[in-house]
Each structure stands twice: as C-alpha cells, then as structure tokens.
Amino acid sequence: QVQLVESGGGLVQPGGSLRLSCAVSVDISSFYSLSWFRQRPRKQREMVATHTNGGWFPDYADSVNGRFTISTDNNKDTVDLQMNNLKPEDTAIYYCNAKSRGLNYWGQGTQVTVSS
Numbered sequence: 297q298v299q300l301v302e303s304g305g306g307l308v309q310p311g312g313s314l315r316l317s318c319a320v321s322v323d324i325s326s327f328y329s330l331s332w333f334r335q336r337p338r339k340q341r342e343m344v345a346t347h348t349n350g351g352w353f354p355d356y357a358d359s360v361n362g363r364f365t366i367s368t369d370n371n372k373d374t375v376d377l378q379m380n381n382l383k384p385e386d387t388a389i390y391y392c393n394a395k396s397r398g399l400n401y402w403g404q405g406t407q408v409t410v411s412s
Contacts, residue, residue: 298322298401300392305406308382312410316377318392318403324368325349327396330375332366334388334408341391345377360386382410 299321308314316332324330331346345366346355354366365378375392387410392403 298394300394300401300403302390302392302403302406305390305408307409307411309412310383310410312382313378313380314382314408316379316390316392316406316408318375318377320373320375320392320394322373323370324373324375324394325370327394329395330366330368331393331395332364332375332377333391333393334386335391335405336385336388339388344390347375379408382408384410386410 301319302316304314304316327349329346329348332344333341334344335341344357344360345364347366347368356364363381367376387408389405389407391405394401
C-alpha cells in the first residue's frame with residue numbers, strides 16, 4: 297500500500313523559508329513522477345513543482361520558479377520542497393503527489409501560512 301506523509305509546514309513571516317518533506321512508503325524510483333501541489337484558499341489545487349524520474353530538469357509553476365526547489369532522496373524515499381522568500385500568496389495546504397501508470401497517490405497535506 298502506497299502512503300505519502302508530509303511534514304514541515306507551519307507559520308512563517310514574509311521573506312522567510314520553510315522546508316517540506318514527504319515520506320513515501322515504497323521505492324520512489326518506481327514512480328513516473330513526484331510532485332508538490334498546493335491548494336490556496338478559494339482556489340483549485342495547482343502544481344507547484346514536479347520531478348520526473350529520468351527527466352533532466354524539474355518543472356516549476358511560474359509563481360514559484362527561482363524561489364522553490366524540489367529534491368528527492370532515493371535512499372530515504374523522500375521528496376522535499378525547499379521554499380525561500382515566501383510570500384503571503386504562498387499560503388496554502390501543500391500536498392505531496394506520486395504518479396505511476398495512470399494512478400495518483402496523495403498525502404494528507406500540510407498547512408503553510410505566510411503572515412506577519
């Protein structure tokens with residue numbers, strides 16, 4: 297059974313940093329892609345960053361490009377999201393996603409609040 301568990305969310309001031317981590321219960325190299333999504337208040341869930349196994353470069357939403365970095369650790373089976381220079385509009389529930397053979401797996405989400 298595939299389980300994804302996010303951690304690292306919290307309250308941070310504008311300009312600050314947070315690092316989210318997603319622990320996956322199976323070998324992450326078995327997935328086609330690993331991603332972070334977010335759902336801001338009154339908005340649809342949107343892709344933030346995607347790592348495609350075997351791909352060259354990660355894919356980022358324009359709104360976070362240059363500020364967020366996705367990384368994976370195949371030894372620990374984790375997917376991290378380093379978030380720098382956070383803005384109030386980054387406030388959202390952040391979800392870890394793993395995709396394989398048309399199946400999508402989701403974590404339960406972790407809240408990130410950017411406020412002074």
